[in-house]
Amino acid sequence: MESSLAAEAIDVVKVFGKGDNVVRALDHVTVGFPTQRFTAIMGPSGSGKTTLMHCLAGLDTVGSGRVKIGQRELTGLSDAALTRLRGDHVGFVFQSFNLMPTLTAEENILLGLRLAGRRPDKAWFDTVVRTLGLSSRLRHKPSELSGGQQQRVACARALVGRPKVVFADEPTGNLDSRSSAEVLSFLQTSVRELGQTVVMVTHDPVAASYTDHGVLLADGRIAGRLRRPTPDAVSSALANLGA
Numbered sequence: 255m256e257s258s259l260a261a262e263a264i265d266v267v268k269v270f271g272k273g274d275n276v277v278r279a280l281d282h283v284t285v286g287f288p289t290q291r292f293t294a295i296m297g298p299s300g301s302g303k304t305t306l307m308h309c310l311a312g313l314d315t316v317g318s319g320r321v322k323i324g325q326r327e328l329t330g331l332s333d334a335a336l337t338r339l340r341g342d343h344v345g346f347v348f349q350s351f352n353l354m355p356t357l358t359a360e361e362n363i364l365l366g367l368r369l370a371g372r373r374p375d376k377a378w379f380d381t382v383v384r385t386l387g388l389s390s391r392l393r394h395k396p397s398e399l400s401g402g403q404q405q406r407v408a409c410a411r412a413l414v415g416r417p418k419v420v421f422a423d424e425p426t427g428n429l430d431s432r433s434s435a436e437v438l439s440f441l442q443t444s445v446r447e448l449g450q451t452v453v454m455v456t457h458d459p460v461a462a463s464y465t466d467h468g469v470l471l472a473d474g475r476i477a478g479r480l481r482r483p484t485p486d487a488v489s490s491a492l493a494n495l496g497a
């Protein structure tokens with residue numbers, strides 16, 4: 255199913271504010287994110303990266319246009335239906351880990367499934383935990399883990415339900431370079447070896463170089479694309495956009 259799209263925005267417009275304070279955060283954006291690919295969304299500060307991700311994930315509504323996760327259209331769904339669709343088909347990794355401090359790593363990884371009343375697939379859970387090197391850390395609380403380990407727990411939590419797509423918003427923003435490399439390598443492995451789909455917002459050219467391709471945003475519009483981006487190619491593309 256290589257040519258199918260895990261997530262798609264079609265002619266999406268998103269406006270914040272009113273009158274003199276209007277900001278056109280997304281200005282007729284059309285972009286697709288192929289399944290089993292690792293894609294970076296890049297662009298200068300304020301270019302609309304997070305807004306695009308939030309609209310794609312159904313965390314925010316669009317002003318006009320359409321958004322799809324797999325074959326499902328999000329536009330017009332009720333809040334309850336959106337919550338269910340996110341729970342079943344979307345995983346999230348945030349810059350700030352967002353783990354529950356009183357729960358162990360294993361309980362954090364499984365919390366979303368438990369809340370959704372879904373039974374974890376034991377073989378898949380073991381594969382994800384082993385690939386992330388977390389097997390010996392499952393009984394630890396977040397405060398007993400390093401930042402890199404906490405973010406790996408967050409990656410496992412995002413992947414354990416085998417979502418159609420994982421959205422990662424600056425997942426290495428709070429990590430040192432070694433932990434960043436571990437987390438990025440894992441996200442790459444989850445795509446190349448485990449067949450998952452990851453869309454990552456980043457402004458870091460090194461982080462972007464782990465992806466299969468990059469989508470560049472500027473002023474709320476698609477400003478370019480990069481195949482197999484190298485750090486140098488990303489840096490010069492961003493410099494050309496005035497970042």
Ligand SMILES: Nc1ncnc2c1ncn2[C@@H]1O[C@H](COP(=O)(O)OP(=O)(O)OP(=O)(O)O)[C@@H](O)[C@H]1O
Nearest residue numbers: 270271277279297298299300301302303304305306
């Ligand atoms: N809730 C909001 N209310 C008003 N304006 C907003 C809101 N959210 C975003 N914006 C504006 O929309 C534009 C796009 O913001 P967005 O956060 O998507 O950019 P970004 O590319 O993710 O930026 P950064 O790299 O700095 O995080 C910016 O001009 C921002 O100020």
